[in-house]
Amino acid sequence: xxxxxxxxxxxxxxxxxxxxxxxxxxxxxxxxxxxxxxxxxxxxxxxxxxxxxxxxxxxxxxxxxxxxxxxxxxxxxxxxxxxxxxxxxxxxxxxxxxxxxxxxxxxxxxxxxxxxxxxxxxxxxxxxxxxxxxxxxxxxxxxxxxxxxxxxxxxxxxxxxxxxxxxxxxxxxxxxxxxxxxxxxxxxxxxxxxxxxxxxxxxxxxxxxxxxxxxxxxxxxxxxxxxxxxxxxxxxxxxxxxxxxxxxxxxxxxxxxxxxxxxxxxxxxxxxxxxxxxxxxxxxxxxxxxxxxxxxxxxxxxxxxxxxxxxxxxxxxxxxxxxxxxxxxxxxxxxxxxxxxxxxxxxxxxxxxxxxxxxxxxxxxxxxxxxxxxxxxxxxxxxxxxxxxxxxxxxxxxxxxxxxxxxxxxxxxxxxxxxxxxxxxxxxxxxxxxxxxxxxxxxxxxxxxxxxxxxxxxxxxxxxxxxxxxxxxxxx
Ligand code: BG6
Numbered sequence: 001x002x003x004x005x006x007x008x009x010x011x012x013x014x015x016x017x018x019x020x021x022x023x024x025x026x027x028x029x030x031x032x033x034x035x036x037x038x039x040x041x042x043x044x045x046x047x048x049x050x051x052x053x054x055x056x057x058x059x060x061x062x063x064x065x066x067x068x069x070x071x072x073x074x075x076x077x078x079x080x081x082x083x084x085x086x087x088x089x090x091x092x093x094x095x096x097x098x099x100x101x102x103x104x105x106x107x108x109x110x111x112x113x114x115x116x117x118x119x120x121x122x123x124x125x126x127x128x129x130x131x132x133x134x135x136x137x138x139x140x141x142x143x144x145x146x147x148x149x150x151x152x153x154x155x156x157x158x159x160x161x162x163x164x165x166x167x168x169x170x171x172x173x174x175x176x177x178x179x180x181x182x183x184x185x186x187x188x189x190x191x192x193x194x195x196x197x198x199x200x201x202x203x204x205x206x207x208x209x210x211x212x213x214x215x216x217x218x219x220x221x222x223x224x225x226x227x228x229x230x231x232x233x234x235x236x237x238x239x240x241x242x243x244x245x246x247x248x249x250x251x252x253x254x255x256x257x258x259x260x261x262x263x264x265x266x267x268x269x270x271x272x273x274x275x276x277x278x279x280x281x282x283x284x285x286x287x288x289x290x291x292x293x294x295x296x297x298x299x300x301x302x303x304x305x306x307x308x309x310x311x312x313x314x315x316x317x318x319x320x321x322x323x324x325x326x327x328x329x330x331x332x333x334x335x336x337x338x339x340x341x342x343x344x345x346x347x348x349x350x351x352x353x354x355x356x357x358x359x360x361x362x363x364x365x366x367x368x369x370x371x372x373x374x375x376x377x378x379x380x381x382x383x384x385x386x387x388x389x390x391x392x393x394x395x396x397x398x399x400x401x402x403x404x405x406x407x408x409x410x411x412x413x414x415x416x417x418x419x420x421x422x423x424x425x426x427x428x429x430x431x432x433x434x435x436x437x438x439x440x441x442x443x444x445x446x447x448x449x450x451x452x453x454x455x456x457x458x459x460x461x462x463x464x465x466x467x468x469x470x471x472x473x474x475x476x
Contacts (some may be wrong), residue, residue, distance in 0.1 A: 010087050013177065016135050020063060025069075031189065052138060080122070091130070100136070128415075134189045150291070153215050180264045211288070213298065214297060224301075233305040234303045235309070244333050311328045313433060334430075353401040376439060386440050386454070432445050439455060
């Protein structure tokens, strides 16, 4: 018994990290556009530095991305050549509703994605669409305060109705919010939240999270009403938390850390706020304003599958003075048993199997790994070739761990999409030199380069992996 015959192999991107064309086709400005590369990025994406427009002192890599807005046909042809069964991409909300609160959508934006989806189907590629991958129209942030405002539920619902209606028959797999738990760690990027001096940030974040959770349930409801074929998933930045040592205090701390993320999926998949979070909010003096009907809505519209990103496991302790290391949005205690990427993200293939088992045990719904990969510096040799054996090594070990979870442990898995199947702008740092792709893009951190696409060694390797449905992972 191997992976399912219709296993959805593919790759993933996000609109703001690859499209560019930020002011074309009637598109409006979004939070993700105004996140600069450089030392201020962190403060901006966490909502602590006000950046509501471009200024002269910063460079904004999302303006150009990798210019996929103009080059998507070439890129999708390369995905087709690798044999992708699915391509995960996100919709830029501001292409559809440039300000976010209009009553009528922007036809040019709708047409753009229709063409793109049709292009995918030409190659037998099933689109997997993230409705919001970190993006929020700037107008909604300026006028309404982003997701802290209940009105967002209405605007998001309008967006979803338009998308599900227009793309009926073209798109079947939908994700409501990318890495929904990111709201706690990078709230401007995750939910358009900018904090005023002295504001109770936790209160704002959990209220905004409630609005996203309600919106996710609304989306699931109308997706099913408009087309019963639609499959809707939630999306979590995952990675099991290990205790630093076997002291019960560390074990408990790691459980708590897991719960701070699982809380979101508990609501989206089980349909109610878990007791531990209600107690936590009570302890912290946080009150969530709920409207009548919210509880029923959440209960009656749970997701069809659970998707998640996995880059690394995490380590938790109550001890001070332990070495820390970077990771996907949240830093972690450094695990002495693991190697790290050039950005300090630790490499733990078995952690993927552990994470899959944790999630499957908890929810018993099909899983979908929608992000996994190695951000690395690729140096083309004198002939322009990129021999990225380190990436092949990372991916093959993770795919093996994923297969173990399926074949040995019985986890039900719909598919696997590697992150940044084509090099793109890093969400965390805004850099181009942190590359994940099978396809190299000639563009550097300063925005110089021809934007030419080039296959790396991993391109043919992944093509073989897909062709053998994951049976042949060798690098030869
Ligand atoms: C996830 C995001 O957090 O990790 C992606 O969904 C992001 O948007 C990816 O790009 C990798 O992170 P980074 O910081 O290396 O781009």
